[in-house]
Amino acid sequence: MQLGNGTLVSQFLLEGLTDTEELRPLLFAIFLLVYIVAVVGNLGIVSLMVMDSRLHTPMYFFLANLSLLDTACVSNTVPQVLVHLLAPVRTMPYRAGLTQIFFLHFLAPWECFLLTAMSHDCHAAICQPLHYLALMGRRTRAGLASISCLLALASALTHTTLAAPLKVCGPRLITHFFCDLPPLLKLSCSSMRANELALFFFTFLVALAPCTLVVISYIHVVAAVLRVHSAEGRRKAFSTCGAHITVVCVFYITSVLCCILPSSAYSGLRDRVLSVLYVLRTPMLNPVIYSMRNQEVKRALFKVLGKESAR
Numbered sequence: 001m002q003l004g005n006g007t008l009v010s011q012f013l014l015e016g017l018t019d020t021e022e023l024r025p026l027l028f029a030i031f032l033l034v035y036i037v038a039v040v041g042n043l044g045i046v047s048l049m050v051m052d053s054r055l056h057t058p059m060y061f062f063l064a065n066l067s068l069l070d071t072a073c074v075s076n077t078v079p080q081v082l083v084h085l086l087a088p089v090r091t092m093p094y095r096a097g098l099t100q101i102f103f104l105h106f107l108a109p110w111e112c113f114l115l116t117a118m119s120h121d122c123h124a125a126i127c128q129p130l131h132y133l134a135l136m137g138r139r140t141r142a143g144l145a146s147i148s149c150l151l152a153l154a155s156a157l158t159h160t161t162l163a164a165p166l167k168v169c170g171p172r173l174i175t176h177f178f179c180d181l182p183p184l185l186k187l188s189c190s191s192m193r194a195n196e197l198a199l200f201f202f203t204f205l206v207a208l209a210p211c212t213l214v215v216i217s218y219i220h221v222v223a224a225v226l227r228v229h230s231a232e233g234r235r236k237a238f239s240t241c242g243a244h245i246t247v248v249c250v251f252y253i254t255s256v257l258c259c260i261l262p263s264s265a266y267s268g269l270r271d272r273v274l275s276v277l278y279v280l281r282t283p284m285l286n287p288v289i290y291s292m293r294n295q296e297v298k299r300a301l302f303k304v305l306g307k308e309s310a311r
Helices: 021-051 058-087 094-127 129-135 136-161 180-184 193-226 231-259 268-290 293-302
Strands: 010-015 091-093
Touching: 010 094, 021 268, 021 293, 058 094, 058 136, 058 231, 058 268, 091 094, 094 129, 094 136, 094 180, 094 193, 094 231, 136 180, 136 193, 180 193, 193 231, 231 268
Parallel strands: none
Antiparallel strands: 010 091
């Protein structure tokens, strides 16, 4: 990346979360606490699923992948935010900025596609229970996870490749607390038509298409549940799907809106607020929403702690 006069850009300046010195220690403590909770919670869930054979099912295969993705997402941004909360000058090397953009546009879309695969898993479990294990066998699970990864990789490579040759005009100040594509595009004086088209295309591929598939899956799920005559059966079915619906809502509301809107719709304050919610809230809440209220996970935890009878 170059300045408008042809000078190579070696680093960016980040606006950060706040310039108020009194708030920095408090924000540092909050971010550090949430980071520890998110990493320990998500890796703890993965460890339980590896150690307990009762959790070696399709649903928990996807949940383990989701937990690993959440750990990677929060680790892509929060450590750098913690450093900048203590640093007098918030700078980021050019290559580190592009690397962060790559992983932002790799991990977030991957999670979108993975949540879509999990909705398909839920649909198969409720609508076709007798064929569930055959429909969601190892090949199917591996295929869905691999396709999710490859589509996300295509998104990340496209955005990063198109962003690398852009020229920067004026100050190198990114009005955000981490390096993301929309605020970076605001600094460019190059033609951004290709970037905007890529954002538009991947908005459909990453956000609208998966969301549509999730809605269709749950229309079929709700219809199947309503055909169940037993009130207890309907309650169990809805409780199985409720966690996934909650996770989908939290993820889409807090991440897609701030990660994939074009630069013309960009608002620094709005984007930072939504980004804080995504960076902190989603990875921390997913283990609670999806697992800690799940009786099978609780039994696995009690077994590891040697208190299985306590359940």
